[in-house]
Amino acid sequence: MDQVKQATVIVITSGKGGVGKTTSSASIAAGIASRGFRTVVIDFDVGLRNLDLVMGCERRVVYDFVNVVQGEANLQQALIKDKRLENLYILPASQTRDKDALSIEGVQKIIEALKQEFEFIICDSPAGIEKGALMAMYFADYAIVVTNPEVSSVRDSDRILGILASKTFRAENKMTPVKEFLLLTRYSLERVERGDMLSVDDVKDILAIPLLGVIPESQAVLRASNSGVPVTLDLESDASKAYMDAVGRFLGEDIAHWHLAPKKKGFFAKLFS
């Protein structure tokens, strides 16, 4: 690992619950790790731990985030190595505690320690705008805002963007702001065309941040998260391709948004299936 290179902290957040933060955290972490970067994904949802399930490592959790914060275990004991990708690690949340167990000092200590060993640190934020979500975003360099194409999700994402601009370490120290990206999940072109869903352009127009990717509504996502496999590792599905493209774009690659061309979608879908 290149010691000179500064580690990048990414928060996956949304405001609203159930939009796909944890699925996206797992998928993006697996996607980045599969590109050869040493990656760790932290579950900030203390008390409602889910990331371990989605990552399929729930039976290997011994120590957790809060144990490390409180000095009951060291970082190496709490980190769980992914069985499929050698560069990927998970730091699970505590299921028996609540968000009050988190503090800025405690989180900072852990992030600083992780920065010594990893190139990408991905923070899976809990829903809401309270302490857990604030802690998850506080040290972020980048934010991926997960949004569903519906008005309530868009409004909550907008609220989170406002908080990212004012209540992070970068904002409070007048540094360059957290770089924000939009990840639109559970997108159904048919429902957009019927007028039941907001379109990509509607959402982009309101949130006014760069679009990282559009993840189609897919059975593969549900199947993957129930079987504890990040959807990016299920190479057959269109959702997997969409996440991998989003990861590519995040790493600076120029990849066209193929979901945005409705007429060609059938053609591409055939090509990739």
Added chain:
Amino acid sequence: MNSENPKKQQCFQLKASLYTLTTLMLLDNDLTALDEQLAKLRQQAPKFFMSAPVIIDLQRLAKETTHVDFSALKAIVECHQLVIVGLRHASPAFQAEARLAGFAILPEAMANKSSGTHSNEKALSKEEASLPPVDIAKELAAAAETSASTMVNEATKVITSPVRSGQQIYAKNGDLVVLAPVSPGAELLADGNIHVYGALRGRVLAGAQGNSDARIFCHQLEAELVSIAGHYWLHDDLQQHHLQGPVQIYLKGEQLQIEKL
């Protein structure tokens, strides 16, 4: 039924209280000059004029004055956002006219404890000593100073990043310029005008402290609420005007006006 119940509890009490109030000593009957000078003072100390209660005192008015246009006097003072509590030292000849114009006549006993006659020089000087005009001048100067300094520091607030849901931006004593979109659920407030150059989807309140000359200018109006000096329109009211593209909103009398730019 209940209203005729004699046992019903009394819903108010009358009580005498003492207050320190500002007195507007009328020195000259030139109402045009009064208007001009009040306007000037109000510019220096707008906060002082925010619905401040005043008593109008005629004691220093030249004795040979035979006529005062009380309706005009009332209109001028009120138009500078002062609230008239009552009239002091009005000669009996003036009282009837003043009453007609809607003034409360403050009784002499309350106005001047030491003497019933307002021509009494002794009483006058004594009263001047008891009523500290210096303090009021000081207060005015202080108000003028603070508002002048805030005017300089916060004249126009310029926002370049999107205003998100849940955020509130207030341009105190000045204008607000936003060069980015304003999301639904965001709120812009300014004591002066508001300009929005991105899509405007939140709430905008110009003239937040009652300045009815304030205006709202925007490029794309999809606001949830627009308000000028407390007169507001909701989204549905705005939709009825079917206006696309840049518009301005201002107040004409009591009615909001919207027009294309």
